[in-house]
Amino acid sequence: MELRTWAERILSADTLKEKLLEPGKLTDHEPGSPLFWEEPTRPKGMEFQKHRRKDKLPNKSELADPDKRAICLHRFAGHELLAVEIMAYALLAFPEAPKHFRKGVAGTLREEQEHVRLYIEQLKRLGMQFGDEPLYRHFWSYTPYLKTPEQYLSVMSLSFEMANLDYAPTFGGAFEQCGDLDASRLMQRILEDEIAHVSFGWNWLKKFKSDEMSQWEAWLSNLPDRFPPSRAMGYPFLEENRKKAGVSNDWLIDFKEAVGLKE
Numbered sequence: 001m002e003l004r005t006w007a008e009r010i011l012s013a014d015t016l017k018e019k020l021l022e023p024g025k026l027t028d029h030e031p032g033s034p035l036f037w038e039e040p041t042r043p044k045g046m047e048f049q050k051h052r053r054k055d056k057l058p059n060k061s062e063l064a065d066p067d068k069r070a071i072c073l074h075r076f077a078g079h080e081l082l083a084v085e086i087m088a089y090a091l092l093a094f095p096e097a098p099k100h101f102r103k104g105v106a107g108t109l110r111e112e113q114e115h116v117r118l119y120i121e122q123l124k125r126l127g128m129q130f131g132d133e134p135l136y137r138h139f140w141s142y143t144p145y146l147k148t149p150e151q152y153l154s155v156m157s158l159s160f161e162m163a164n165l166d167y168a169p170t171f172g173g174a175f176e177q178c179g180d181l182d183a184s185r186l187m188q189r190i191l192e193d194e195i196a197h198v199s200f201g202w203n204w205l206k207k208f209k210s211d212e213m214s215q216w217e218a219w220l221s222n223l224p225d226r227f228p229p230s231r232a233m234g235y236p237f238l239e240e241n242r243k244k245a246g247v248s249n250d251w252l253i254d255f256k257e258a259v260g261l262k263e
Ligand SMILES: [Fe+2]
Pocket: 080, 083, 111, 112, 115, 190
């Protein structure tokens, strides 16, 4: 299947099965002209909903309750589905990007589809179905600021996916403490994949940026206005996972200064 066809099918899919479509062998002979997809179609009952104050993620202290764990896992599954859609967006938006970059985005997209499947399995175990809880626009609301591959990498790989280098292990630890080893193993798997996704973003931003710019300047200059650098982290901030992704010490020093983290 052509990358473009696959991406279009994902973004216009009205079933979860089609969102998670396994494309078989992918080709990229006709990437077409740039297309900035406005809004993904969603399966019935999985449309974007307005985020309300009461939709807060359960507190870590509440996670002994399996229903609360299911709410967390549902939220994370929602993020994975958004990642699938944003990567499909990128395949359509950047047809002129190097083939090797596009292939990498497609590979990451496949892993995000797998993450959705893995979360769905855990939800089932806990008696919940994907779509039972509200789903939000969240990452998708930033697509107007993703007009170049550099912006895509800075926002998606090096902010949202980077933040998961903190969230995934923190929730993994909390699930483990409640004795939910299946959920904690899944978070460990997600963490390992996210490290690779951040690494992909890091390496390609480095290739795309101009030589006069540092990687820090390139990252910062490609973020939307009023997008605080702290979006690229969770609590606690786990520096070692960024190092595993190849993030440089220089970048980390600038980042910690920007978000007010003390050495
Ligand atoms: Fe993911």
